[in-house]
Amino acid sequence: MALENQEKRPVAEKGEHIIARHLIEDDRIEEEKNLVIDGVDVSGRWNTFILSRVDSDFDRSFFREIKDTVVGSRINRCWQCGMCTASCTVTPLYRRFNPRAFIYMMQLGNLKELKKYVDVAWRCVGCYKCSQRCPKQVNPAEMMEALALLIKKYFPEEVESKLKVDENVKKIYEDMILGHGRLDLAKLHISSMQKMGRTKELIGKIEIDAIFKMVKDGRAFSVLRLSRPHNWRKSKEAMENYLKNIKTIEQTTI
Amino acid sequence: MDKLKENQAAYYPGCALLTIDRAYNNSSKLVSKKMGIELVELQDYNCCGIGEMKSVGAVSMYLPLRNMMLAKSRLGSKDLVMACSVCYHEFSRSITRVRENKNELAEVNAIFKEAGEIEGEFIPDGEARHILEFLYNEKGVDEVKKNTVKPLKGLKAAPYYGCLYSRPSMYTFTDKKPNLDNSERPRFMHDFLEAMGAEVVFYGNEVQCCGGRNVVQDEETSFKLCSQTLSKAKKAGADFLVLICPKCAGALDVNQPKIVEKFGKDSELPVVYLTQLMALAFGFSKKEAEFSDMISDPLRVLKEKGF
Numbered sequence: 185m186a187l188e189n190q191e192k193r194p195v196a197e198k199g200e201h202i203i204a205r206h207l208i209e210d211d212r213i214e215e216e217k218n219l220v221i222d223g224v225d226v227s228g229r230w231n232t233f234i235l236s237r238v239d240s241d242f243d244r245s246f247f248r249e250i251k252d253t254v255v256g257s258r259i260n261r262c263w264q265c266g267m268c269t270a271s272c273t274v275t276p277l278y279r280r281f282n283p284r285a286f287i288y289m290m291q292l293g294n295l296k297e298l299k300k301y302v303d304v305a306w307r308c309v310g311c312y313k314c315s316q317r318c319p320k321q322v323n324p325a326e327m328m329e330a331l332a333l334l335i336k337k338y339f340p341e342e343v344e345s346k347l348k349v350d351e352n353v354k355k356i357y358e359d360m361i362l363g364h365g366r367l368d369l370a371k372l373h374i375s376s377m378q379k380m381g382r383t384k385e386l387i388g389k390i391e392i393d394a395i396f397k398m399v400k401d402g403r404a405f406s407v408l409r410l411s412r413p414h415n416w417r418k419s420k421e422a423m424e425n426y427l428k429n430i431k432t433i434e435q436t437t438i
Numbered sequence: 439m440d441k442l443k444e445n446q447a448a449y450y451p452g453c454a455l456l457t458i459d460r461a462y463n464n465s466s467k468l469v470s471k472k473m474g475i476e477l478v479e480l481q482d483y484n485c486c487g488i489g490e491m492k493s494v495g496a497v498s499m500y501l502p503l504r505n506m507m508l509a510k511s512r513l514g515s516k517d518l519v520m521a522c523s524v525c526y527h528e529f530s531r532s533i534t535r536v537r538e539n540k541n542e543l544a545e546v547n548a549i550f551k552e553a554g555e556i557e558g559e560f561i562p563d564g565e566a567r568h569i570l571e572f573l574y575n576e577k578g579v580d581e582v583k584k585n586t587v588k589p590l591k592g593l594k595a596a597p598y599y600g601c602l603y604s605r606p607s608m609y610t611f612t613d614k615k616p617n618l619d620n621s622e623r624p625r626f627m628h629d630f631l632e633a634m635g636a637e638v639v640f641y642g643n644e645v646q647c648c649g650g651r652n653v654v655q656d657e658e659t660s661f662k663l664c665s666q667t668l669s670k671a672k673k674a675g676a677d678f679l680v681l682i683c684p685k686c687a688g689a690l691d692v693n694q695p696k697i698v699e700k701f702g703k704d705s706e707l708p709v710v711y712l713t714q715l716m717a718l719a720f721g722f723s724k725k726e727a728e729f730s731d732m733i734s735d736p737l738r739v740l741k742e743k744g745f
Contacts, residue, residue, distance in 0.1 A: 254495050254535075254542065273647045277662055307659060310489050311647035312527075315606035316621055323608065329493045353655045357490040361501070365484040367453040376654045390695045394733060398458070401731060407457045413482040415555050419504060422553035423497045426545075430495050 199232050204269075206280045208234055239292065246293030249334075256330030261320040262287050268314035268324040280304045283314055283324045286331055295338055298331075302342040305331055306350045352379040362423060365416040370407045441514035442478060447572070448515035449477035450505055450529075452522045453485050454684040458692075461728035462684055465713040466521050466569055468727075472585055472720050473577045477519060480509055486528040488685070489651055496545035499532040503546055506533070506564055507556045516564030519572050521713075523683035524650075527602035529566030531609045537562040568603055570682050570712065574626045575617050582633040587721040589635030592743055595715065596639045596676035597627040598667065600686045601647045627680065627712055634719040641674035643667040650685040653693065660689050665701040668694070672707045677739050679709045687711070687732075694734045708736035718745065 199205055199213040212235045219231040250256035268283040275281050281304045289298045298305075305328070314324040336343055336351075343351060353376045360367055377386055385391060398404040442448060447470075455463035470477050487501040506529070509518045520526050536543040547559050573582075604612045604621045612621040619626050624645065628638050646667055649660030668690065671679050681687055691709040698706045709732055717727040724745070729736050 253493075254498070255492055273649075273663065274659065277659060307652070307656060309647050309649045309656075309659060309663070310651040311601035312606040313601070313647070315608060321608055323606075325606070326492060333493050350655045354490060357488070358494070361485045361487060361491060362497075367485045367488065369454060369458055372654070390699070393695070394692065397733065403458055403460060403731070406460065410453065410457055413484045415482070416484065418553045418555045419484070419500075419549075422549045423500060425552060426497060426500075426549050427494060 199234070201229060202232070202234070204279075204282055204285065207282070207285055212237060239294065243293040243295075246295075247291060250290055250330050253330055253333060255323075255326040255333075256290075258320075258322050259287065259291060259327065259330070262291065262322045262324075263320060264288055265319060267317050267319060268322075271313040271317045273309055273311045273313060274307050278304050278307055281307055283308075283328065287322070287324060287327055290327070290331060290334065298335070299339055299342065302335055302339055303346045305335060306347055349380050352376070362420060365413045365419070366410055368407060368410055370404070445474060446476045446478050447519050448480055448509040448513045448517065450480050450483055450509070450518050450520040450525060452483075452520060452525045452684075454688075455521060459684040459687060459711075459731075461714060461731040462521055462687075462711045465711060465717045465722075465727050468722055469713045469716045469720060470569070470573065473573060473581050475573075475576060478513060480505060480513065480518070482508060486525045488524050489528065496542060496549060498528075499535060499542060499546050500549045502529045502532045502566075503536070503560055504550075504556070505529075506566075507550065507558075507560055510564065511556050511558070517567055518564065519567045519569055521569040521682070522685065523568065523600055523602040524685050526566055526568045527609065530611075533562050533564070533566060534609045534611075536560070568682070570603070570626050570630075571618060574630070579629050579633045582630055582716070586634050586719045588719055588745075590631075590715060590719050590745075591635050593636045593715075593745075594639050594675055594677045595631050595636045595680045596641050596671035596674065596678065597631060597644060597680045597712075598671070598682075598686065598690075599624045599627065599645050600650075600681070600683045601645070603682060604645065627682065630712065630716065631680065634716065636715070639671065639674045639676040641671045641676065643670045648686050648689040650683075650689040653685075653689045657693075657696075661693070661697050661700055664689050664693065665697050665705040668697065668707045669701070669704040672704060676707065677743070678715070678736060679707055680712050680715060681709060682712050691732055691734050707734065708732070708739050709734045710736045 198210060198215060202208065214233045214235060216231040219226050250259050264284060266284045269275055272283055280301060286305065308325065308328040310325055312325045318324060356372060356375050360372060374386065377383060451463055467477050483505050484501060487498050491498045491501060506518055509515050536546055550560055604610060604619050604624045607613045607621045612618045631638050643666060647663055648667060649663040653660045668679065679690060687709065710729065714727040714729060718724065724737065724740065729740065
């Protein structure tokens with residue numbers, strides 16, 4: 185995957201010990217070789233400086249758009265303490281996944297910056313540690329869902345090239361849950377593997393062993409028996425009508 | 439369907455428990471019955487949305503709340519007991535949201551009205567209850583001690599709570615209601631295991647995430663998180679990792695052969711559900727507790743320990 189290459193990108197030597205280094209452009213970091221301030225030699229870490237920058241070109245109308253969704257309704261409460269990033273499960277694995285920064289960019293409507301993170305933004309595992317620890321109940325975990333909506337609206341070509349897998353799997357879930365009312369796990373597994381282009385793995389030893397085991401103890405047949413709830417059609421139609429009428433970010437896409 | 443009698447509780451099975459994770463479903467029912475509460479399955483239930491439907495507005499709340507309505511109209515029960523942590527999260531999220539936000543309640547009720555399937559408006563007066571919390575509060579540790587006929591002496595168990603059983607307290611009200619667990623250091627499973635005579639192992643990843651939410655889309659992340667948890671528990675000397683969520687089982691048990699293939703034997707550890715161990719301690723056979731359903735092969739260790 186293209187993504188892996190990006191994660192393994194060699195860290196710029198310049199300012200590499202800065203936390204959230206990825207948020208700062210290379211030419212904004214200045215490192216003096218041997219710096220003496222007021223007669224004190226401040227070599228080493230202390231000789232790194234980050235040049236200040238001014239963001240003035242942003243669009244606040246965007247803020248309203250996020251606030252109107254169910255998942256992003258608390259974006260105005262965030263005061264950027266960074267507790268979400270500090271407690272995040274994903275950040276240690278992917279340094280560029282930084283919920284605090286994402287929320288900041290969303291508050292400012294800074295689409296130019298957000299675009300750089302399309303490839304990691306979907307990696308949230310939904311563990312809700314951030315929402316648990318957030319002192320302002322911003323609910324960053326759900327804010328990441330709002331971010332996904334936003335990315336879908338403003339960067340469709342990026343989604344097509346980088347997030348295809350995530351979007352396809354999400355679509356399978358949605359079709360199955362809205363259409364049938366229940367989740368067929370076997371079907372979900374098989375169709376998502378197909379969508380990801382990994383059909384070959386389905387006939388690997390591990391998968392075959394698992395399938396054989398489930399056929400043997402009868403669980404494979406219980407999957408087939410999982411029927412639709414009675415009268416599900418009524419709920420399905422009502423939900424589809426609702427989705428037609430609401431004006432969330434994703435609805436205004438087209 | 440008849441209304442509930444005394445000592446019965448409305449039970450929402452969810453999709454995984456009726457099919458692949460039947461071991462958890464059946465053992466939960468066995469254990470509850472032994473402790474004096476019969477779980478009555480809700481018919482015609484629908485999927486709760488398993489965290490994939492949050493971005494579609496009020497639909498994400500309609501899905502779980504339809505089940506609450508069904509439970510009330512058919513079984514006459516305000517509360518609904520469930521064994522899956524993800525379902526528990528989706529239910530408590532929806533109930534809390536419509537309770538705190540009149541607009542969202544109105545939106546959900548509009549969908550209910552249009553569907554016209556169940557009469558009346560939704561009133562958020564019931565609670566979603568996780569089976570662990572339910573048994574702990576309704577029956578308590580003493581009842582577990584009383585029912586234990588075959589103490590789990592010599593078994594070292596590593597309790598794994600996962601994310602959504604105790605988090606976030608803005609939805610589950612852990613820390614806020616005195617009878618609920620602690621959100622950062624849950625202890626109900628510890629208490630149950632100790633009451634059954636097992637030795638509880640502390641390993642530091644009790645409330646870490648298994649990456650189960652993205653287990654389909656993002657195996658890479660999930661495998662890393664799972665191997666951390668499994669190897670930490672193994673290093674601490676655990677014989678089992680004890681779960682209370684079928685989605686965690688999907689990541690830690692079903693995918694374990696793949697994790698071992700990638701990260702080595704350090705991540706090889708049998709995984710069981712809490713209710714399976716409880717069934718074993720309450721005198722049910724290994725077959726009744728359906729240990730053979732688990733892919734990580736807990737039977738081998740049980741045999742070694744003389745069970």
